Amino acid sequence: MRLIFLGTGAGVPSKERNVSSIALEMQQENGSVWLFDCGEATQHQILRTNIRPRKIDKIFITHLHGDHIYGLPGFLSSRSFQNGESALTIYGPKGIREFVETSLQISGTRLAYPLNFVEVSDGITYEDEQFVVSCAKLDHGIISYGYRIVEKDLPGQLQPNKLKDIGVHPGPIYKQIKEMDQVQLENGEILYRKDFIGPEKPGRIVTILGDTRYVPTLDEFVRDSDVLVHESTFEQSQEELAYNYFHSTTKQAALLAKDGQVKKLILTHISSRYQDDSNDHLRQEAQETFENTSIAHDFFEIEIQAKN
Ligand SMILES: [Zn+2]
Ligand SMILES: [Zn+2]
Numbered sequence: 001m002r003l004i005f006l007g008t009g010a011g012v013p014s015k016e017r018n019v020s021s022i023a024l025e026m027q028q029e030n031g032s033v034w035l036f037d038c039g040e041a042t043q044h045q046i047l048r049t050n051i052r053p054r055k056i057d058k059i060f061i062t063h064l065h066g067d068h069i070y071g072l073p074g075f076l077s078s079r080s081f082q083n084g085e086s087a088l089t090i091y092g093p094k095g096i097r098e099f100v101e102t103s104l105q106i107s108g109t110r111l112a113y114p115l116n117f118v119e120v121s122d123g124i125t126y127e128d129e130q131f132v133v134s135c136a137k138l139d140h141g142i143i144s145y146g147y148r149i150v151e152k153d154l155p156g157q158l159q160p161n162k163l164k165d166i167g168v169h170p171g172p173i174y175k176q177i178k179e180m181d182q183v184q185l186e187n188g189e190i191l192y193r194k195d196f197i198g199p200e201k202p203g204r205i206v207t208i209l210g211d212t213r214y215v216p217t218l219d220e221f222v223r224d225s226d227v228l229v230h231e232s233t234f235e236q237s238q239e240e241l242a243y244n245y246f247h248s249t250t251k252q253a254a255l256l257a258k259d260g261q262v263k264k265l266i267l268t269h270i271s272s273r274y275q276d277d278s279n280d281h282l283r284q285e286a287q288e289t290f291e292n293t294s295i296a297h298d299f300f301e302i303e304i305q306a307k308n
């Protein structure tokens with residue numbers, strides 16, 4: 001499970017940072033890639049990674065500001081040309097369907113794959129055997145959401161040494177012990193699954209917030225995340241400006257990370273007023289409140305390790 005930042009700038013692209021998009025690569029977990037926001041030229045950024053567009057089967061949109069969605073029509077269209085035939089679902093606030101369908105229709109674009117839409121609201125927005133994705137409303141002038149992606153706990157592994165110790169050797173019986181609560185051996189002995197299965201592995205949690213003012217009550221929504229991605233459009237001294245433009249500062253993002261007891265904070269959506277040489281300054285401001293903080297840059301990657 002890996003996060004790849006495709007665009008980390010706020011509002012307008014700069015030479016150093018493109019507008020917002022983040023990929024959550026889950027090749028090992030479920031063979032797919034999920035995209036969070038799709039600012040203009042996201043497809044160009046993807047070309048510079050090893051992400052294959054047809055592997056992207058879900059796109060979660062935080063809000064409908066242009067720097068988060070103008071890349072959608074181009075990406076969707078190119079995915080068709082690049083042998084994308086599998087279905088794709090776009091999740092986002094009300095209006096996302098109209099924006100995409102209008103763009104495709106007016107430009108006469110026909111997609112070679114089924115395109116589905118889910119207009120989201122607070123609460124669970126997607127669930128399968130492995131993951132649950134839920135949404136919380138933020139504070140950004142227009143409706144903006146955060147997404148919390150929770151990997152379900154992984155079942156415990158069979159512990160073959162314990163079985164060998166009592167003289168049960170590898171074979172079809174192992175599968176039975178793994179799948180059934182109890183199994184009777186040929187000699188009549190009954191084995192209980194719970195005695196030969198290790199503990200469940202806790203799943204990972206990644207929370208990605210869209211543009212927002214500092215909302216202290218979001219601490220529950222972000223709680224215990226392995227990674228929290230938070231916007232940090234401004235430095236600490238610009239708190240008033242951040243409030244007026246419905247954005248957050250370094251310090252505010254760090255406060256939420258601390259209150260939510262997350263493990264790692266990544267700041268993104270950095271104003272173009274800050275060049276690369278400001279990164280240390282921005283990071284240090286956040287680190288005064290929350291030590292494990294990184295400032296994302298375009299193509300910044302982070303592996304989210306499975307827990308033991
Ligand atoms: Zn934005
Ligand atoms: Zn915005």
